[in-house]
Amino acid sequence: MIQTTGVSALLQVALPNAARPAVVAVGILYFAVVLGISVWAARRTRTAADFFVAGKGIGLVALTVASVSVSVSGFAFIGGPGFIYAVGLGAMYIVLPAAVTNVMGAWVLAKRMRLLGEARALITIPDAIGARYRSRGAQGLSAIAILVGIVGYMATNALAMGVVINSIFGVGLGWGIWIGMGVTLAYSASGGILAGIYNDVFQGTLMAVASVLVFLFVLNFGGGLGEISRTILAHDPTFLGPWGKITPLAALSFFFVFSMGSLGQPQAVHKYYMLRDPLQLKWYPLLKTLGLVLVLLLYFSVGVGVKSFVLSGRLAPLASPDQATPALLLNVTPIILAALVFSGIAAATMSAANSFINIGAAIVTHDLPVAFGRRVKNELRWGRAVTVLIAIAAAITAQRSGTMVAFLGIFGWGLFASTLVPALAVGLNWQGATRAGAMASIATGLIVTLALETAAYWKVFTFPAGVTASAVAMVSSFLVFFIVSWVTRHAALAQIDPDVKLVMDL
Amino acid sequence: MTEPITMAPATGEDVTRRSALVALFIGISAIAAGYLAAFTTAGTPIWAAWLLALGIPVALGAIMILGAARGRRGIGPLKIPFAFVVVVLVIGFGAALALPATEGPLSTLWLGLPARAAIVIYGVGLLPIVVLPLAYALTFETQTLSAEDVERVRVLARENQAATDNVPREPIDDKLRG
Numbered sequence: 001m002i003q004t005t006g007v008s009a010l011l012q013v014a015l016p017n018a019a020r021p022a023v024v025a026v027g028i029l030y031f032a033v034v035l036g037i038s039v040w041a042a043r044r045t046r047t048a049a050d051f052f053v054a055g056k057g058i059g060l061v062a063l064t065v066a067s068v069s070v071s072v073s074g075f076a077f078i079g080g081p082g083f084i085y086a087v088g089l090g091a092m093y094i095v096l097p098a099a100v101t102n103v104m105g106a107w108v109l110a111k112r113m114r115l116l117g118e119a120r121a122l123i124t125i126p127d128a129i130g131a132r133y134r135s136r137g138a139q140g141l142s143a144i145a146i147l148v149g150i151v152g153y154m155a156t157n158a159l160a161m162g163v164v165i166n167s168i169f170g171v172g173l174g175w176g177i178w179i180g181m182g183v184t185l186a187y188s189a190s191g192g193i194l195a196g197i198y199n200d201v202f203q204g205t206l207m208a209v210a211s212v213l214v215f216l217f218v219l220n221f222g223g224g225l226g227e228i229s230r231t232i233l234a235h236d237p238t239f240l241g242p243w244g245k246i247t248p249l250a251a252l253s254f255f256f257v258f259s260m261g262s263l264g265q266p267q268a269v270h271k272y273y274m275l276r277d278p279l280q281l282k283w284y285p286l287l288k289t290l291g292l293v294l295v296l297l298l299y300f301s302v303g304v305g306v307k308s309f310v311l312s313g314r315l316a317p318l319a320s321p322d323q324a325t326p327a328l329l330l331n332v333t334p335i336i337l338a339a340l341v342f343s344g345i346a347a348a349t350m351s352a353a354n355s356f357i358n359i360g361a362a363i364v365t366h367d368l369p370v371a372f373g374r375r376v377k378n379e380l381r382w383g384r385a386v387t388v389l390i391a392i393a394a395a396i397t398a399q400r401s402g403t404m405v406a407f408l409g410i411f412g413w414g415l416f417a418s419t420l421v422p423a424l425a426v427g428l429n430w431q432g433a434t435r436a437g438a439m440a441s442i443a444t445g446l447i448v449t450l451a452l453e454t455a456a457y458w459k460v461f462t463f464p465a466g467v468t469a470s471a472v473a474m475v476s477s478f479l480v481f482f483i484v485s486w487v488t489r490h491a492a493l494a495q496i497d498p499d500v501k502l503v504m505d506l
Numbered sequence: 507m508t509e510p511i512t513m514a515p516a517t518g519e520d521v522t523r524r525s526a527l528v529a530l531f532i533g534i535s536a537i538a539a540g541y542l543a544a545f546t547t548a549g550t551p552i553w554a555a556w557l558l559a560l561g562i563p564v565a566l567g568a569i570m571i572l573g574a575a576r577g578r579r580g581i582g583p584l585k586i587p588f589a590f591v592v593v594v595l596v597i598g599f600g601a602a603l604a605l606p607a608t609e610g611p612l613s614t615l616w617l618g619l620p621a622r623a624a625i626v627i628y629g630v631g632l633l634p635i636v637v638l639p640l641a642y643a644l645t646f647e648t649q650t651l652s653a654e655d656v657e658r659v660r661v662l663a664r665e666n667q668a669a670t671d672n673v674p675r676e677p678i679d680d681k682l683r684g
Binding site: 102111247289503 | 632641666
């Protein structure tokens with residue numbers, strides 16, 4: 001939900017105008033580097049495998065940094081610190097799962113996904129589900145579920161890009177959307193995932209550098225974490241309680257949805273296919289976890305630091321919690337640091353958008369035709385065409401009602417989690433799972449998520465404090481998966497091809 | 507070294523995976539019960555949070571074991587880091603729920619944070635980072651993936667490729683096959 005919440009949080013924010021010469025200059029430099037990488041990558045993209053999985057030729061460090069980049073959106077820079085500022089340490093339960101999610105993903109999915117890619121030349125997540133259950137139906141259903149989630153993500157990411165670019169260059173929201181989406185489209189359509197990966201490497205590095213510098217600045221400005229805590233404890237001790245100002249159930253719900261749900265996020269899971277050598281997976285979780293910790297230092301330090309600075313009178317009270325990062329950057333930190341962070345936020349939204357454009361294009365040109373027993377003749381050409389269509393559709397949708405876009409962005413993470421985690425993550429590790437169980441689980445996740453999110457959004461129904469549609473949908477999907485697989489267990493082993501079984505046995 | 511792959515049903519021999527599946531089901535059921543309890547008209551009972559505090563570590567530990575288990579070999583030395591992390595999560599969540607709220611201006615700070623917050627941030631958020639990725643890397647060749655494993659998959663892939671005349675295989679439902 002880092003992605004969804006991030007985009008939603010950005011939607012709530014009227015980011016202040018940061019168009020100072022240094023910010024604009026760093027912004028222009030950022031876009032120049034992105035375009036340079038894109039031109040380079042476009043010359044190396046010749047096949048559909050290059051376009052969708054970078055020809056399975058990405059090295060360990062590049063893949064790790066890229067994966068960190070797509071795992072974090074603008075939320076880590078704007079919405080997250082604002083959330084901590086508002087509710088205290090309870091907001092940390094969104095990012096604490098990073099301690100286990102990367103290595104959990106490595107054990108549960110990475111090896112089997114990468115080996116399936118080796119055995120079957122697979123390029124998408126629905127490919128893996130189709131191969132596991134030997135089912136076009138399961139592949140098609142999972143493709144539809146991912147596509148529904150991507151619709152929301154793309155519209156909200158396009159709007160978030162517009163908000164950030166408008167803040168950096170002062171060009172207006174509409175132009176911000178078209179510029180951001182135009183640049184993202186340029187590298188998505190020309191260089192596919194190869195351009196995306198190497199831009200992610202640049203963008204992820206930028207985010208990590210910006211985050212570490214802000215973290216060090218806040219500690220120095222506040223006189224160390226101890227002094228910051230003392231100031232807060234003197235005024236608002238609940239803020240530094242283990243749950244902050246939210247209920248234990250709500251905090252633990254965050255932990256559950258963000259930890260278990262990470263196994264179903266296609267933008268991260270899809271990356272497993274791309275590693276050049278499967279044996280390089282050995283150091284992937286360690287590097288990715290360390291990278292995420294660096295990027296998330298800003299999340300914690302700004303949220304807690306700004307609270308302390310406001311309480312001590314060193315910073316004026318905020319108009320809204322989401323102003324925590326902009327207020328710190330534009331009033332306290334050196335302007336060059338502000339410039340780096342604003343470019344980092346743009347990088348985060350573009351990185352996420354590129355990844356989803358690529359996955360969406362693969363679904364339309366590859367998974368859905370396969371589900372209907374067809375093959376697109378030239379997947380590379382059609383992949384590029386669909387990439388353009390998805391980007392334009394997202395930009396147009398983002399220009400429309402903010403309410404509608406906000407609604408679309410709400411359910412992305414939960415939808416991916418509830419539809420994919422049982423069928424993919426458990427299914428690839430349990431030979432007793434059945435096609436019927438997988439399809440019932442995917443359908444349950446899709447229906448429950450959409451129904452509950454719609455009902456909650458339109459206030460037809462209110463959840464008790466601490467309960468979310470994402471969590472309920474994921475739990476329901478798990479239980480349906482287990483029960484239906486158990487009921488239909490007689491068919492389990494007959495539904496696994498020998499090469500898939502080998503991959504599952506290893 | 508890799509063990510021979512048998513075509514025998516996994517359910518009869520794979521105790522580790524079966525145990526992990528049972529634990530995963532129990533963990534998810536506990537979480538579901540916690541959420542159901544929140545819907546009661548009297549408000550969310552305190553034990554609902556305890557169900558999540560216990561169910562989440564069990565579910566996460568179980569799915570990691572499910573992914574790491576290799577046939578009859580089970581999880582080998584990984585049982586120690588897995589147990590450690592599950593215990594750390596249970597203790598971290600449990601301490602946050604059970605310890606009294608004593609945060610105030612005179613609180614003793616642990617690495618800059620009051621005790622309960624330090625347990626959560628440094629215990630739940632940082633301790634697993636020290637243990638799990640290193641355990642993964644140090645046991646990678648023996649427990650996760652060896653060069654022989656990769657070669658076996660590649661050999662089978664080449665055989666399949668030859669058999670299907672260089673046409674990538676697509677998933678086929680049994681009824682569609684017929």
